[in-house]
Amino acid sequence: MTAELDPIIHPTHRLRICAMLVAGSTLELSVIKEHLDLSPSALSKQVAALVDAGYVKQERLGSDTRRVWLSMTREGRKAYQGHVAALREIVNATTVPSPGQHN
Amino acid sequence: MTAELDPIIHPTHRLRICAMLVAGSTLELSVIKEHLDLSPSALSKQVAALVDAGYVKQERLGSDTRRVWLSMTREGRKAYQGHVAALREIVNATTVPSPGQHN
DNA sequence: GTTGATAGTTGCCATAGTGGAAAGCATCTG
């Protein structure tokens, strides 16, 4: 408990990016782009925010060095897990109705 | 599926407010205030955003008419449930690790 | 090598969101 919502992760696009990366280990930026409805520049900035926070690592891996690959850092994984834990805390207070309350 | 994140609900303070209201049916504003670290003015504005969206209903109930009580509208409950469903979709893609991935 | 396409980043700008302080309003309490 006492997990905190992480303002770096919370905004919707970055939350989605992190979720994809935690699930997918290492992904091409273009793959992420297809799943978020964002212009290239906006996406680039959201990713940069995660990189600046130390949550995401950027590499140019393949034969085509224009392409960027992303993965979570250990710190990023930890922050994401904490964030999700905090979300669960907040939301679960919801789903356990106290007796005598008429929802 | 295809549940959408609701930008009215998503920001952290409003998410907390909604979670409290969905859990607690009708709450005094002051009760919410104690659980969020926000100035009176900031809280007032966040609540106003939820009221404007039609998600929360404000009433002056007790003998002291200065005090405001809050509850979710049916629409608000629906929106909140949708939002939480969307969050689960996003986050659950995470917690089901595909085989062969080293998280 | 030159040309044109592609991947991504950055600067600029316009807009929206947020929060606190302070003033304002209505109401309650003594």
Place this chain on the structure above:
DNA sequence: CAGATGCTTTCCACTATGGCAACTATCAAC
């Protein structure tokens, strides 16, 4: 009535966001 209380609103400063257009770097074709 005077002062305290609960909440709202106005004002202002600051941050965040997104798109466009310009830019860099690389690739692919010839």
